[in-house]
Amino acid sequence: xxxxxASATREWPDDGCSRVPNWIYTDPQxxxxxxxxxxxxxxxxxxxxxxxxxxPGDFKRSQLGNRDVVAVRxxxxxxxxLVNRCAHRSMQVCTASRGSxxxxxxxxxxxxxxxxxxxxxxxxxxxxxxxxxxxxxxxxEDHGLQRxxxxxxxxxxFASFGAPNESLETYLGDxxxxxxxxxxxxxxxxxxxxMRQRIPSNWKLMFENIKDPYxxxxxxxxxxxxxxxxxxxxxxxxMDETGRHAVLVSRRGAQEANEATAQMRAxxxxxxxxxxxxxxxxxxxxxxxxxxxxxxxxxxxVQQQSNTLAxxxxxxxxxxxxxxxxTFFGYADDTPEMRQRRLRQANLMGPAGLVSLDDxxxxxxxxxxxxxxxxETCLVEMGGRTVGNEPHMVTETAIxxxxxxxxxxxxx
Amino acid sequence: MVAAAPGVxxxxxxRARLADLYCAYDDALNDGALERWPELFTETxxxxxxxxxxxxxxxxxxxxxxxxxxMLMDRxxxxxxxxxxxxxxxxxxxxxxxxRAVGPDGLHLTASFAVFQTMTDQPSELFLCxxxxxxxxxxxxxxxFAERLCIYDSTIVPTSLVYPV
Ligand SMILES: [Fe+2]
Numbered sequence: 002x003x004x005x006x007a008s009a010t011r012e013w014p015d016d017g018c019s020r021v022p023n024w025i026y027t028d029p030q031x032x033x034x035x036x037x038x039x040x041x042x043x044x045x046x047x048x049x050x051x052x053x054x055x056x057p058g059d060f061k062r063s064q065l066g067n068r069d070v071v072a073v074r075x076x077x078x079x080x081x082x083l084v085n086r087c088a089h090r091s092m093q094v095c096t097a098s099r100g101s102x103x104x105x106x107x108x109x110x111x112x113x114x115x116x117x118x119x120x121x122x123x124x125x126x127x128x129x130x131x132x133x134x135x136x137x138x139x140x141x142e143d144h145g146l147q148r149x150x151x152x153x154x155x156x157x158x159f160a161s162f163g164a165p166n167e168s169l170e171t172y173l174g175d176x177x178x179x180x181x182x183x184x185x186x187x188x189x190x191x192x193x194x195x196m197r198q199r200i201p202s203n204w205k206l207m208f209e210n211i212k213d214p215y216x217x218x219x220x221x222x223x224x225x226x227x228x229x230x231x232x233x234x235x236x237x238x239x240m241d242e243t244g245r246h247a248v249l250v251s252r253r254g255a256q257e258a259n260e261a262t263a264q265m266r267a268x269x270x271x272x273x274x275x276x277x278x279x280x281x282x283x284x285x286x287x288x289x290x291x292x293x294x295x296x297x298x299x300x301x302x303v304q305q306q307s308n309t310l311a312x313x314x315x316x317x318x319x320x321x322x323x324x325x326x327x328t329f330f331g332y333a334d335d336t337p338e339m340r341q342r343r344l345r346q347a348n349l350m351g352p353a354g355l356v357s358l359d360d361x362x363x364x365x366x367x368x369x370x371x372x373x374x375x376x377e378t379c380l381v382e383m384g385g386r387t388v389g390n391e392p393h394m395v396t397e398t399a400i401x402x403x404x405x406x407x408x409x410x411x412x413x
Numbered sequence: 414m415v416a417a418a419p420g421v422x423x424x425x426x427x428r429a430r431l432a433d434l435y436c437a438y439d440d441a442l443n444d445g446a447l448e449r450w451p452e453l454f455t456e457t458x459x460x461x462x463x464x465x466x467x468x469x470x471x472x473x474x475x476x477x478x479x480x481x482x483x484m485l486m487d488r489x490x491x492x493x494x495x496x497x498x499x500x501x502x503x504x505x506x507x508x509x510x511x512x513r514a515v516g517p518d519g520l521h522l523t524a525s526f527a528v529f530q531t532m533t534d535q536p537s538e539l540f541l542c543x544x545x546x547x548x549x550x551x552x553x554x555x556x557x558f559a560e561r562l563c564i565y566d567s568t569i570v571p572t573s574l575v576y577p578v
Contacts, residue, residue, distance in 0.1 A: 098466065098568070194467040194474025198570045222495035272494060275483035324569065329474045344478050348488075353462065353476040353574035355491045361573040362498040 013413050014378045018404035019386040021379045023371045025413070026203035032320045038410050039299045040066025040317065043163030045172050047301035047314055048072050048082055050330060051156045052190040053099065058116065061099045064316040064324070065160065065300065070149065071095045072158055073102070075116040082151045082160035083118040088144035105146070118146035155185035157312075173297070174241035180248045180295050183286055184305050189333035193343060196327040196351035200361050202368035204315050204323035205407075210360050211296050212399035214238060214249045215383050218265055220363060223355045225262070226269045227280055228254040229307065230292050232394035233261030239390045244402025245298035251394070253282065253291040253307075279345055282307035296399070298406065306356075308339065309346040321368060325361075327351055415522075416511045423512055423520075431510065434549065434556045435524065439505045442576060447492065450577060451485035455552050458482055459560045462578050465543060468564045476574055485577075492575065502531040503540065503576045519550035519559055526563065528578055530571070541565045541578060 011028070014020040025031050040046065046065045049072045053061045060073035062085065069085040071094075085093045087107040094105040094114065104121065105114045113122045120141040128134025149160040152169045159169055170178055200207070210216070218225055218232040225231050234254040240247045262268040274280060282291065285308060295303040302313035310331060316324040327350070331343050349356045371379075381404070384396025388405050391398050407413075415428040415435070434453065441449035454460060461475040479485050506527045514521040523546055530540035543565035550559045563578040 192472065194472030195464065195568070196474065196476060196570070197464075197568050198572060200572055220497060222497075223491055226495065269494060272490065274487050276481050276487055278480070279484060279487060340473075344473055344475070345480070347474055348478055348484075351476050352570040352572070355488070355496065358573040358575060359497045362575075365499060365572055 011413070013408060017386055018388065018401040018408065019380070019382040021381055021400075021404055023375045023377050023379065026205065026368065026371045027320050027375045029320055031411075031413075032317070034411060035317065036066050039407075041068070041162045043161055043165045044299055045152065045159040045161050045165060045169050046299065047297065047312065048151075048158040048160050050190055050192060050312065050328060051080065051153060051158055052192050052330065053328075054080065056101070058101045058103055059099075060095065060097075060102055062095060062097070063314070064326075065162070066317060068162075069093060070160070071105070072160075073116050080151055080153060080158050081117050082149040082158070083114075084147035084149070086146065087112055088120060088146065089123075094146065114146050118148045120144045120146075155182065155187050156190050157181075157185055173246065174243075176239055177241045177246045177248070177295070177297070180239075180250075180293055181297075181303065183288075183293065184303060184310060190330045191333050191335070193329040193331055193340075193347075195329070198325050198352040198361060199318075199322065200325060200364050201322055202364035203320055203371075204317040205403075206364045206367055207302075207313075207315055207323065207325060208296055208403055209400050210364065211249070211294050211302050212238075212247050212403055213397055214251070214394035215397060216363075218261075218394065220359050221356050222269060223349070223359075225265055226272050229280075229356075231261070231265070233259060235392075236394045237390070237392050238394070238396060238399050240388070240399055240402045243406045244388050244399075244404075245406040247296050247399035247402060249292070249294045249394075249399070250290045251292040252289055279348060280307075281342060282346070283339070283342065285339070296403075298403075304350070306349065307346055308342045309350055310343065311347075311350060321372070414510070416509070418511055418513050421512050421515060423515065427520075428512075430556050431512070431520070431522070431549065434558075435507050435510050438558075439507055442503065442505050447489045447576070451482050451489065453558055454482050454485060454561070455550060455557045455559045456482045458485070458558055459562075460485060460558070460577075461561075462563045462565065462574065464568055465564050465566050466568050468562070476570070477577060488577070496575065498573065498575045500533050501575065504529045504531075504537075505578065507545075519548045522547045522549060526578065538571070540571060541567065541574070 014022050048063045049061045054074045057074050057076045060071050063070050071083050071085050073081050075081050085095050087094050089112050092109045094107045111124050126135050151160045217230045230251050234252050236251040293305045300315045304311045312328040314326040381397045381400050384398050388402045415431045417423050438453050460479040462477040463475040508525045510524040512522050525544050527542040528540045529537050531537040546562040548560040549556050
C-alpha cells in the first residue's frame, strides 16, 4: 500500500470512464476531496425517513459524510437537520441514536438549543457577581447549531451542506423521480428495524456493486437459482442525465435451465427450499418489475427486492472503510401477512443476508486486491465504453455513468 | 454449570441435561458442523439474531429470522452451496446459563454469548457479544430449543455474519 499524495502524478488512465485507477480507493487525499466535494457540498444527501420522527421533539441521528447530524421534528412540525456540534467547544449535544427531546443541552457547559438549533441560553453568560461571563458583544443568534438545507419527498428526508441550486425533484431528474415515487408513493411508511455493518472497503465499491447487474447472475447463487435476478430475464439499466443516479430493474424468472444458465456456474437446479415461505413474493407495485435497485448520489440505495424494502445509507469512514446502515420499512396499510413476508425476505438482505453477504464479502476481497495493487487499474467495459441506458444486464454502463460524474465533480 | 433464578426449583438432573444442550450447541458451531445445528431445535422453532436496538425498541427486523427447523436447514444448505465468503473461524462461548422461569410452555433461560472470529492471517477478534433468550422444551425424550433469540449488543456487525450465532 503506497501513501503517495494525490498530485499531478495522479492521472486518470483514459479520457473516458471505462478504466478506473485503483488509487481512488486508497488515497487519503482523494478521500478528503470526496468529503468536501461529494458529501459536503450542495448535493442532496439522504438523512432518514419521516416515519422515524413522527411527533414534535422526535429525533434521529444520522451520519452524512463524516458529519454527525440530528434530524428533529420541530414544535412547528417541520423537520430540522442540525449538525451535532455545540457552537462552544464542538461537543456532541445529542448522544442517543434516537428519542424525543424538548431541547438539546450540551453536557459539557449546558449550552441549550431549541429544536431548530437556536441557542437559547449560556450559563453564567453575564458572569457571577460582576465577574467573568461572555464578552458584551456575544450574540446567541450567531452561535446556534448549524442547520442544513432540508427537503422531503413522500416521507423521505434529504439535506444539503450547501445552498442547493436544484430542487430535489430536479436533482433526481424525471425518470429517477418516477422510480423513487414507485416506492414512495405517498402512503405512510412504517419502520421495521435496522441493521448496520462496517465493511473494510472503499464506499464507492458499494455503489459499483449495486450499479453492476453483471455480477448478480454470477456471484449470487441464491438469487440465480431461484430466478430472483438473472440476466436472461427482461431487465434494464437506466440513469439520469448526469450518470450519477441509476436503477437496475428486473423481473422474476423460473428455476429452469436454459442457454443463459449454462454460463452460470452458480445455477443449481436441484436446490429446493424445505420451507418455501422464505421466498413467497407477492406483486405489490404497478408494472411487472419485481426488483428495482436505485442508487442515488451520493449516499443512498433504495432497495425493492421482491417484498423487502430498505434504505441503505452509505457512511464513508476513510479510504478503506464505510458503514452500511439499513433501514427496513413497509407501509402502514400492510396486512399482517405482508409484514411477515417482508421480515422473512429480510433473510436475504443485510450483514447475514443469503444474497447480500456475498456482496459485503466481495467488497472485502476487492479492497484487499486493490490495496496491494494501487498502481493498477480496473476495467469497466462490459457492454461497451460509453454511458447510456441499456435494456439488458450484460453491461457496466451505470458504473461508467457514476465515474463520468465523479470525474467531473472531483476534477480528476 | 446451569444456574436457576431465585424461586425457580429445578433438579440437578435437569440442570445437567440443559448443560449438555448448551454445550452441544456451541460444539456444533465451533466444530463447523452446521448440519448438527438444526437438530438442536424443535420442528416449529423460532430462531432470530437481532440487534439489541431493534429488540429494545420493538422493531421486528432480525439479521436471521427463522420460523421453523426447515428454515434453519435451508440456511445451512444456502451457506454450504451458494454463499461466497472469505474463510474464517468462528468460536462461540456461552456463559451464565440461568433458568429464569418454568412454565407450561417450557423452560425459560438466558445466557451470555460471545463469538470470536479469526480471519486468515489475522489476529482473533471479538465479533459479537450479547445474550440469548431461550425457551427449551422436552421433544421426543430430548431437550430442544423451541425458541432462541440471540440479541447482540452492538449496532454494528463487522463486515458480515456468515455462520449462525
Ligand atoms: Fe450483489
